Amino acid sequence: MAALSGQHRLSGQRRLERRWGLLMAVPAILGFAIFTAGPMVASLGLSLTDWQVGGAPSFVGTGNYTALADDELFWKSLSATTYYTLGAVPVSLIVAFVVAMLLNQRVRGLPVWRTIFYLPTLVPAIANVVLWIWIFNPDFGLLNSLLRQGGLPTGMWIYDENLAVPSLIVMSTWAFGNTMVIFLAGLQGVPQHLYEAVSVDGGGPWQRFRHVTVPMMTPTIFYNLVVGVIGTFQVFNQAYVMTEGGPNNATLFYVYYLFRKAFRESEMGYASALAWVLFMIIMIVTFLMFRNARRWVYYEMAGGR
């Protein structure tokens, strides 16, 4: 009898959750339908045409997609972007995690420290770019000035084909504030009693880090990884404003190339095809990350929900 009523209560709970679940997802679903799905479908349609802004589109089937395969710059941009992503994501994740760990200690003047490390994220893009052009300037730039004073070899940075992408990775790492803030929020969510439990068992800082912090932080790390990869694949601004894809296409990032096609040459059809190819690539990479996540991401009651 008791078991039966228990079951009854549970299914009532299920119904409740389903009803409320759908209801509470409505704004997000509506937003997607109105503001995303429409434009997405439109761009998919456009990718099958030769539409130039201002002209009339005509259907070319998969013509844009087959043209991509022969487009040297498409391949170039894909490799430049992959190179950048492979560098920028891990570096900024590690830097942000380390700083977040430091800031999660009992430090005097914590608000000030947090604000300092977050400052770079606040600098408006236009000022940021000017700032870094100045830092990288081979002649009077800050970087080479410091290296010279230290008697170290100087470089041409963003003006050197081989150093351009690493330079931009450094630049993007500087603004690690957003990643750091998410790590900080995650670190605050790690229950104190787990740390205490390790300490009671005689574990030191390393054991606490290894057996509590890291596993409890895996959802946050995973979030930053996914968001980092998705965002970095769409890196655009630096190539657009700082290097214009140069030198010699070293920083011809994918979305910059797409943007150029779309708005310089108004080749919206071709640009849409480029976008959908990138979309598929990011989808596959994200899917792989999610599939792989089961092996290392720890959730409260994982599997239960």
Next chain:
Amino acid sequence: MRSRGRILLYLALVAGAVPTLLPFVWLVRSALMQDAQMFIAPPQWIPDPFQWSNFTDALTAQPFGRYFLNTVVIAVISVLGTVLTCSIAAFSFSRLRWRGRNVVFAVLLSSVMLPYAVTLIPTFVMWQELGLLNTIAPLTVPSWFAGAGGGVLNVFLLRQFFLTIPFELDEAAYIDGASPWRVFWMVVMPLSKPAIVVVTIFTFIGTWNDFLGPLLYLNDEEKYTLSIGLASFQSIYITQWGYLMAASAAVIAPIIALFFFLQRYFIEGVTLTGIKN
């Protein structure tokens, strides 16, 4: 032993802070310099003379007071909408069980994977059909639909955070007869301050520094925002370095203050999580 650890900690913080701050210090010192002094090699750090007029000249070159108000209105509306609707959605996607939930979530998430460059024109045409060009609607309304588009990441972020809150709390509340809304509002939200603050900061900064959106959708100069004002210091022929730097410094000052104020909620988050266990 313990004090040596402390010293190391502070050393590490300083070591990290110097490179972080250096470019920023450069921004401020440039804001106070005459153009010619900015570019002397090796770099000089102290303005000579202090060009305070950069600030007054830059901030009067454009109606920055009006731009400030315009930007605040857009940012506040966007932050409210994003925090509220994204939290609601994240709650549904993390703590309520319904069939198709994960598929729907994955579909929503896919919207951040399509470069905005190609959705821009269709979106613009849609706002035109709605007769809402040259209003702030295109810049604010999407945020009230769980931050449609890129804002879906906020749903993801909140969902990740909600997933780390023990489910026993929900179950206890349900046994007491609470509705899911009540669980969301009274149990999950109060425990999620750090994540909410993060979303607030991100959304605020995102709108504050957004350039392309206001530029595309607004046509009247009276409606322009701070970032458009900033861009006018750098044109094809002329860049007014001193003005650009001074105006940039002035534009970020309010968000530095905002961040400084909000980040204390991270600490509050700790105490709460401490209590719950």
Next chain:
Amino acid sequence: MRRRELLALAGLVPLAAACGNDDDGAAENIQLQFMYWGSTFEQKAVEKMLKAFEQSNAGTKVKPLFTPDEYDVKLNTLVASGNVPDVGYVPMAMSYRLAEQGKLVNLFSYLDKYPQLASYLPDAYLWYGKDQLHGVATANEIELLWYSKAAVAEAGISAPPAQASSAWTWDQLVENAYKLTVDQSGKHPDESGFNAGQVRQFGISSSITYAAAWYGFLRSNGADFADPTGTKCLLDTPEAIEVFQNLQDLIYKHRVAPGPGQLAATGDDVPGTNILLKTKRVAMIVDGHWSLLDMNESKVDYGIGVLPKYDEPFTTSQVAGASAVFAGSKHVEEAIELFAFHIDPRYVDLYEQGLWMPQERKYYEDQAAIDSWTKNDSHPSEFRTAVVDYARDHGVPDLRGRLKNLSAINSDVLTPALQEIETGKRPAAAVLKEVAPKVTSRMQGWHHTQEL
């Protein structure tokens, strides 16, 4: 009224309130929209010009659409949604296409009715077919050799000539650049112990990647970018190779020019010609006439010379975007009047202040007209010969307004190749021989040109 609805919606927030007064008496008013880019400085000048237009055309209101950046994005969006302004600037990369798509008014049939439109320099006109005229370059701009007077005096050399007839040869330029290049210990590049890593003052800076900076040299050496049909790239001819090899040699062989990243010839680069000359980081710089405004603003002790020559002296002219009247304007005649007005030195300050040069022919030929924009504090004494006469007699129009598909050619193949020359990786001949066929395969001919 659609506009009222718009305002009502916008009126939900206080910040939109101010635009309500546009509607006052809308029934009899003619409303035009003028789209443009520019610095705050240009913004003020343009707004003043628009006010003057409203005053001299009672009943006409002009709404400025100021777009400081991302101009092509905004314009593309406006075109796609059918919201184009009445008159405005159009980036060269877009203007011909928009004209061919019928988005710009063909001004040819209005030339008789508005004689002012027929009075511009021949090179100013932008034709997209026979008797099809879609606009003019907004201002006439040419490339010059700017120099620091102090640096020239210190080196004890004669200043770069201000008259085309006595222009330096390339060898003279190099020779003087040696004397103007000094390292931290005061040594010149031709002295032993010269430290190329510690140069205090470079002799010359001349962009390799910015076409307007080298096109005059190319023409002066008897070369050109393309053959007369505009379908074959001629950058692999010995004359063209010589020009680019010489530019590369300035940096790596003679060591009198800064490497990539330190050039000032394009506006985006830090820190700008005015600052480089003022701080004497570089003694001579090839840059556009428009630098004059900056020079005066930052009080540089500058001089203006003509570019060095190979054979006949040439400089690139018409280095500006297009201005045009958009099709679909409800008030085409008024729009055309505004078009003529916005590049008329009588109403726009930018000529006197040095940013723009006029397009009307009389401002280069008639003494009183020349004086009207050049006899003032912003224009130095050598301006007459080094700029006015030089532009009139030795200007060759910028490729961007002449060669079809140049925007794509530039970004897809040419700029990366020129960057290879600039970084000194390979000699000019190797790079140009490789890239010329690629350019050729993308060429679609010259744009149409004709006499009025």
